[in-house]
Amino acid sequence: MPEGRTLKGKTLEGKTAVVTGGSRGIGRGIVERLCRDGAHVLFNYASSHAAAEDVVRQVGDDGGKVRAMQFDLTEPDAAERLMREAEAELGGLDILVNNAATAFVPTPLADVEPDLFDRVMATDMRSVFVMLQYAARRMRDGGRIVTVSTLNTVHAAPGIAPYAASKGAIEQLTYVAARELGVRGITANVVSPGATDTDLLRGTNPPEALEMAAAMSPLGRLGEPSDVADVVAFLVGPDARWLTGQNVRATGGIT
Numbered sequence: 385m386p387e388g389r390t391l392k393g394k395t396l397e398g399k400t401a402v403v404t405g406g407s408r409g410i411g412r413g414i415v416e417r418l419c420r421d422g423a424h425v426l427f428n429y430a431s432s433h434a435a436a437e438d439v440v441r442q443v444g445d446d447g448g449k450v451r452a453m454q455f456d457l458t459e460p461d462a463a464e465r466l467m468r469e470a471e472a473e474l475g476g477l478d479i480l481v482n483n484a485a486t487a488f489v490p491t492p493l494a495d496v497e498p499d500l501f502d503r504v505m506a507t508d509m510r511s512v513f514v515m516l517q518y519a520a521r522r523m524r525d526g527g528r529i530v531t532v533s534t535l536n537t538v539h540a541a542p543g544i545a546p547y548a549a550s551k552g553a554i555e556q557l558t559y560v561a562a563r564e565l566g567v568r569g570i571t572a573n574v575v576s577p578g579a580t581d582t583d584l585l586r587g588t589n590p591p592e593a594l595e596m597a598a599a600m601s602p603l604g605r606l607g608e609p610s611d612v613a614d615v616v617a618f619l620v621g622p623d624a625r626w627l628t629g630q631n632v633r634a635t636g637g638i639t
């Protein structure tokens with residue numbers, strides 16, 4: 385039987401996973417897919433209790449194992465506490481998906497206030513650093529790390545300076561993790577979505593921008609959370625064992 389396969393056919397049976405920002409959008413899609421593949425998943429969210437409960441109910445109805453915890457990653461020690469509690473709850477760490485990002489009104493570089501910069505950096509960058517550091521110390525050998533970035537690190541857009549900066553930084557952190565942790569069989573990769581139909585996208589773009597984004601894809605539509613989640617599921621599964629330090633652009637062909 386190929387390495388990592390189980391007789392039950394679920395590629396992630398017996399694996400544990402932490403997913404940040406699992407209550408909505410792409411993170412929810414990732415939680416649902418990893419649970420379907422047999423992983424025991426713990427996800428966090430910032431404030432959407434009802435949405436998080438809905439994910440837990442849905443996954444539970446489908447026979448999956450999932451747990452939600454509220455941790456606002458802008459708080460200085462939240463990322464560390466999340467990892468500690470997740471490790472204790474799950475009994476070890478096999479998979480980490482850094483997905484959460486904070487939404488903000490697009491703001492020209494000249495007008496970015498320090499508070500906005502700090503909030504974006506805390507959620508989108510500092511928490512990823514802390515969680516990668518925790519994984520470097522505690523993740524089981526053969527583990528999997530996926531960091532969700534964005535096409536915007538190669539396709540710059542106005543108004544998103546702190547976001548683009550944080551995403552550039554977490555890509556680099558992930559590549560360093562790939563170099564450092566490979567010796568233990570741990571892979572670390574980046575998935576960079578293009579325009580994906582979520583609250584974040586709809587809340588920060590007018591309808592005409594969404595139409596334009598859909599038209600830019602050879603496939604002629606916006607991405608769905610499941611389009612990205614399926615790529616993440618491949619990268620954390622056994623078939624991606626020989627891929628590390630890569631950036632997979634899940635953009636529907638927009639380059």
Ligand SMILES: NC(=O)c1ccc[n+]([C@@H]2O[C@H](COP(=O)([O-])OP(=O)(O)OC[C@H]3O[C@@H](n4cnc5c(N)ncnc54)[C@H](OP(=O)(O)O)[C@@H]3O)[C@@H](O)[C@H]2O)c1
Pocket residue numbers: 404405406407408409410411428429430431432433435455456457458482483484485486487507532533534535576577578579580581582583584585
């Ligand atoms: N959608 C796109 O077009 C697109 C394109 C490129 C990259 N991405 C990336 O894909 C990832 C997911 O984006 P999305 O569109 O799915 O976003 P979303 O729909 O806004 O969902 C964001 C998730 O992150 C959580 N979150 C936000 N701020 C947080 C904080 N301070 N502490 C803890 N959790 C927090 C939210 O929790 P609550 O529900 O509690 O708020 C929610 O679960 C992000 O990394 C984003 O940069 C998205």
